[in-house]
Amino acid sequence: MKKIVLALTAVAAMTGSALAADMAPRTYAKAPPVAAPVANWTGCYVGAGGGGAMTNNDGLLVDSVTGLPLTNNVTSGARGWFGTVQLGCDYQFQNWVVGAFGDYDFMDVRGDTGVFPVATGLQKQDYQWAVGARVGYLVLPQLLTYISGGYTQSHWKSTNLxxxxxxxxxxxxxxxxxxxWFVGTGDEYALTSFLPGLFWKTEYRYSEFDRADAQLFDFATGLPAPGFATNKVREHSVRSELVYRFNWGAPLVAKY
Structure with missing residues (x-):
């Protein structure tokens, strides 16, 4: 009996050694890197700030009866500042952000305008609003660069000549x-080290307005004069705002 047990033990030992020799060494696969969660740009926001604007106005005097120009074109300019408020919403997919917004500017942009070379006056632009859309790319999790465009409308006050x-x-x-219409480009940066949800946005914007006809009135009597001035305004502006995002901090996994 002992001889049988010893024989079986020897056979088991030899079999185990052979199986161990035939088995390939175990390899360990490195786990794929996991993208770090970053804050989600999806959601709505409010912003407020200000900036500066300069305009060029191409104008000439036109006869009210014949519709013929009475003067050559005169280009004048205006400079000034504005305060702005904004409301918008964004949606993020991967590293891209798209959104829509509206803003309103309280303006004090003024400069000399002339309907003909010897007659001038101080023209003032006092408010402007815009609605549009933007599309941007996250070059860093906390830095968005974007382009924008849309519709804008502005008001110019009456001018004494x-x-x-x-x-x-x-x-x-x-x-x-x-x-x-307007087109713009800018960037937005997360200031989360100061206050969660706080951002700083800076944008350059070019706006071009439809030609406007402004009636001329006799200053002494208030009666219409036999002519009107055409105005074609183009505007360059730079604006900077502090933005607060309501849902900043919701996790989103993105690859960079």
Whole structure:
């Protein structure tokens, strides 16, 4: 009996050694890297800030009866500042962000305008609003660069005209409101080290408005004069805002 047990033990030992020799060494696969969770840009926000604007206005005087120009085109300019408020919503997919927004500017942009070379006046742009969309790319989890575009409308106040910039007006050019389009580009950066949800956004914007006809009135009598001035305004602006996002911090996995 002992001889049988010893024989079986020897056979088992030899079999185990053979199986161990035939088995390949175990390899360990490295786990794939897991993308770190970053904050989600999806959601709505409010913003407020300000900036500066400059405009060029191409204008000329036109006969009210014949519709023929009475003067050559005169280009004048205006400079000034504005405060702005904004409301918008964004949606993030992977590293891309798309969104829609609206903003309103309280403006003090003014400069000399002339319907013909010897008659000038101080023209003022006092408010503007815009609605549009933007698409951007996250170059860093906390830094968005984007382009924007949409519809805009602005208002210019009435302007008293005098000869050679004198103190006594002889005519008034009516105010006008005109719409147009805009394109812009900018970036937005998360200031989460100061306050969760706080962002800083800076944008350059170019706006072009439809041509506007402004009636001329005799300053002394208030009666319409036999002519009107055309205005074609183009605007460059730079704006900077602090933005608060309501849902900042919701986790989202993105690859960079």
């Amino acid at each position: 005098s000869f050679f910039g004198g103190a006594t007006p002889f005519a008034t050019m009516s105010g006008f409101t005109k719409g147009g």
